[in-house]
Amino acid sequence: MKKKIIVLISYLALILVLGGCNKAETDKAKPEVITEEINDNGTDTKEETDDNGTDVNSETAAEVPYKYVQELNIIDDNYRNFYEIFVYSFYDSDGDGIGDINGIISKLDYINDGDDSTDSDLGFNGIWLMPIMPSTTYHKYDVKDYYNIDPQYGTLEDFKKLIKECKARDIKLIIDLVFNHTSAQHPWFTQAVNYLESLKEGEEPDLTVCPYVGYYNFAKENNGSNTYYRAGKSDYYYEGVFWDQMPDLNLGNEQVRKEIENIAKFWLDLGVDGFRLDAAKEFYSGEKQRNVDVLKWFTDYVQSVNEDAYIVAEVWEEEAAISTYYESGIPSLFNFPLSQHDGLITSTVRKLGTSTAKKFAKSFVSLYEKYSEGNTEFIDAPFISNHDTTRISAQCVNNEDQMKMAAGMLLTMNGSPYVYYGEEIGMNSMGSKDENKRLPMQWSITDTTGITDAPEAADKVTQKFSPADEQMKNPLSIYNYYKRAIRIRNENPEIARGKVSVIEELSSEDICAVKKVYEGSEVIIIYNISNEEKMVAIGDAGLTDLTIRGYLSVDGSEVSLADNKVTLPKYSIVILK
Ligand SMILES: [Ca+2]
Ligand SMILES: [Ca+2]
Known part of the structure; x- marks a missing residue:
């Protein structure tokens, strides 16, 4: 049974819940937390908006079978998630x-x-x-x-x-x-601007006196550029590609x-x-x-x-x-x-x-x-x-x-x-x-x-x-x-490190199949990028004696492999080895 709870925490209620955490911050925009309908398993039931026809409920959820958990094999290098x-x-x-x-x-x-x-x-x-x-x-x-x-x-x-x-x-x-x-408030920049403001008319900046003038892109003309801004009250402009408060470094x-x-x-x-x-x-x-x-x-x-x-x-x-x-x-x-x-x-x-x-x-x-x-x-x-x-x-x-x-x-x-x-x-x-x-x-x-x-x-x-x-x-x-x-x-x-090639004969409008080889070890990844179940005859590409290493499906459906044919539910991915 789905127990539907309407949870609606309004702006005011959220402030009440947070109590004294926000004192002077009450003018800040708070995220309005509205979860339309939640069943007792926490699944968003999305009755009107679900265009996928997914029927997710706690009964099926508790029984999703998956028998392909493998040992972790994490290599200590810069390939990371x-x-x-x-x-x-x-x-x-x-x-x-x-x-x-x-x-x-x-x-x-x-x-x-x-x-x-x-x-x-x-x-x-x-x-x-x-x-x-x-x-x-x-x-x-x-x-x-x-x-x-x-x-x-x-x-x-x-x-x-x-x-x-x-x-x-x-x-x-x-x-x-x-x-x-x-930041325009970085001391390098404020010192540079202060120094430029202190120059007398016609006096050139001396970088041995204020090296920070050389840290930024100051110019006497802005040349009509919309990324140059006046440096304080000085005769100079500076480059700020993103914002006047972000002067570009030289x-x-x-x-x-x-x-x-x-x-x-x-x-x-x-x-x-x-x-x-x-x-x-x-x-x-x-x-x-x-x-x-x-x-x-x-x-x-x-x-x-x-x-x-x-x-x-x-x-x-x-x-x-x-x-x-x-x-x-x-x-x-x-x-x-x-x-x-x-x-x-x-x-x-x-x-x-x-x-x-x-x-x-x-x-x-x-x-x-x-x-x-x-x-x-x-x-x-x-x-x-x-x-x-x-x-x-x-x-x-x-x-x-x-x-x-x-x-x-x-x-x-x-x-x-x-x-x-x-x-x-x-x-x-x-x-x-x-x-x-x-x-x-x-x-x-x-x-x-x-x-x-x-x-x-x-x-x-x-x-x-x-x-x-x-x-x-x-x-x-x-x-x-x-x-x-x-x-x-x-x-x-x-998956992260393998040399990739496309298995052309298995790939189509909805199916994509690739091979990845890393240090002599090979995996095949097949994607069903469609809203329907697909069968892929991997034997057609000479792929035999493979087993499922793992798979991803969007609704708990299983990927299966028999007689060199893989059955892929809608929007699923399988790793074969
Ligand atoms: Ca904090
Ligand atoms: Ca720059």
């Missing part, structure tokens, strides 16, 4: 409404508890923290001090504890490092490079495993080769400190440009062509345009070939969504089957996939406003402990899918889909 955390919205440990470092520590067991004998975590073995350094904004991409933790998030002592806890779980921890620009200045090296060394010495570099395309806007040179210098420096350090950069570009950036020797670049609503994964799942399953395989193999031209050792960094994009729920218009399928495709890609916090429970974003893509992690509706306030400018966004605590109890939830997908990845190192 990363979880991207926006600290502000993740978990609040001290009741001030803002997520913090101690909040992450208290939720590490959710990400990876470091104990293979239990099955209570998601299994991520990498974490990317969005910026944690002192800043003027909620998102903290404008850094005021590169050697500390923003007081909203905690202290360096808290951060050292987080590093220790991550190491105990074999989680690699990388942090966002923003050096295209600083990365050609040797002193600036030395500062950045010192900053990187500081964090590496604390124990971080590497960095995510923000806005690498804007180091020198429009000058690709100079940006490649910056990445090469930074990568060489970081790996001279720690040869195993890992770096991934944001280069929001198409495949040819990304390939060129790989010439820097940087280990990873985000695979933007796969991402977002019109990217390769979501457009294939939704069959947008001329997308087919076969083209999906051919396209990602061709992406890998292109990236290899830049660096044969590249580690792809696939993702579907991040803090700058719409969430997968929006990309798939809340179609749960397609959201799961997209996740399954991501988590069977080569390289180090990145999952943005909350995607594992299908969190919703709304529109293009950034704050609405960075909403509080929905841990629970009934227990508000640790749930953060929304960023101030966020709108009320209805969360369509159940919160984490409910989904964890439901074997057919999005959460449990992610968990199994990551588990399969952690069981089969070929």
